[in-house]
Amino acid sequence: MNTVRVLAPSGMLGAGWDHATVERGIALGADVISIDGGSTDSGPHYLGAATAKTTAKAVARDLRSLLTAAAAAGIPVIVGSCGTSGTDRGVDWVAGIAAEVMAEEGLDLEVARIYSEQDAAELKEHLDAGRIHPLPPLGELTAETLESCTHIVGAMGHEPIVEALRAGAQVVLAGRATDTAVAAAYPLMRGMPAGPTWHAAKIIECGGQCTGNPRAGGVLATIDAGGFTVEPLDPTVSCTPISVAAHMLYETANPFEMREPAGTLDVRDARYTALDDRTVRVEGSEFHFAGQYTIKLEGARITGYETMSFTAIRDPRVLAEIDAWAELMRTMITQRVGQTLGLADDEYAFDLRLYGHNAVLDDLEPESGPPREVGVMLLVNAPDQPTATAVAKVANPLMLHLPTPGMDYLPSFAFASSPAEVERGAAYEFVLNHVVDCDPAGLFRIEPGETRA
């Protein structure tokens, strides 16, 4: 095979697209469809709680589009980071939806599931043997941190996906995988060179984002021995050398290098050329194989339980002194919680955010001057949910009536809902940013061969 064509319908399974763009990619000779199912981008909740950001109906709708098109064309479908965070539950969730879609459509496809969830006790053996190393800005890992995680996943490279494809899988549902491994697996299996393949995979990982219209559907990358080309699947949309090169910058700390489990993609010498008014060719991408294969770990743990309350201020007299009001609010909440609940300052925490004033940037906010209206969000974190809610309830009369330091009467603010408190459940944080020295498939389990009629 001289070329391999990878169809990327979108940046995320469940985001939706026009099915005609997938049909167009098939007509252009796509050899494989690959799509990312998740990311850490939306925060630690999805990994910590092993739940998906997407809804089942949207995933089913997108899988129906891909599985029917791929079955008709006889090409494989690869989904990475199933269920947003790539936990085992996320893989089974997507597999269950895929099975329903196949039953409804009368499709008989062999589905392989690749599990990427890690056991803290097994990782501790790697830690004790000195095989786990931190990535900046985190420091050395401790066993306690591993044990504190509710879920830990390893981000697989292309190797387990290739293994599943070689074993005959027509649909590969992978747990946590690097965004690029999903698109790189099939061309690498077909002998395409590592530099162009990994670079093409990075460029198409977000679908149409590398085009001049990020709202449009997916893209098709054609990889060969000397480089790759990329074109949008919507005929009205264009890729330009700038739009393609710019995507190498997206969500990467370093615009020239990108580490994968097997080595580092290096695009310093990449050249981007317009072949016509909507297709771009890229040459000069390199891949430097590392001496040691590594898998990156992601883990999340519970930091407490949160309760939220939200009110709004429109009175110009309060808004004219909004910073002084907020400072008084912080002091009063702390006093009342101490008096009423007997909680010390270190037994709970809260964040008071003034939406419309400085909520997003806080003390980095460069603008000043009175806002027209302000949404006041109180977010409380405590070791258990009843305590978090109790703090928010103690704050409630203040959220309704607190005057500014200069007012001699009680204002009443605009609550957005009743009841005023919203229990948010467990709050999580990412605590792992470490790599394990290991074999390419060592941390992953492949379950091949489930065939549905």
Place this chain on the structure above:
Amino acid sequence: MPETTLADLAHEVRSKNAGPFWVTMELFMRDAEGYRIAADESFLNESVIAQLYRVEEEAVQLFRIPSLNVVKISFPRPVSQGSLRDRDIHAGQHHVPLARMPVPSSTRPVEESP
């Protein structure tokens, strides 16, 4: 006359997470002249970014990419993603202090009369 800012000379200024522990920002300047201003080390450097975002200067990474007229800046996330104090889960709005930086008058492009 209002000050000229980096945003005025840019096609787009954006910020985003680069994984859970890093923030990255890009200044996509409109042309080579805008790039020359944004890429000027005496105007925009690691120290300026450290003050603007209250992060350690040593942790700031700054990349100048003349072929794209882009200046890219990365630093470790000052607030843990999704934590109680994190008001921007995707770090998608943190470009604003950078975007509104006034361009030094000595390096401002000469404006054409209408």
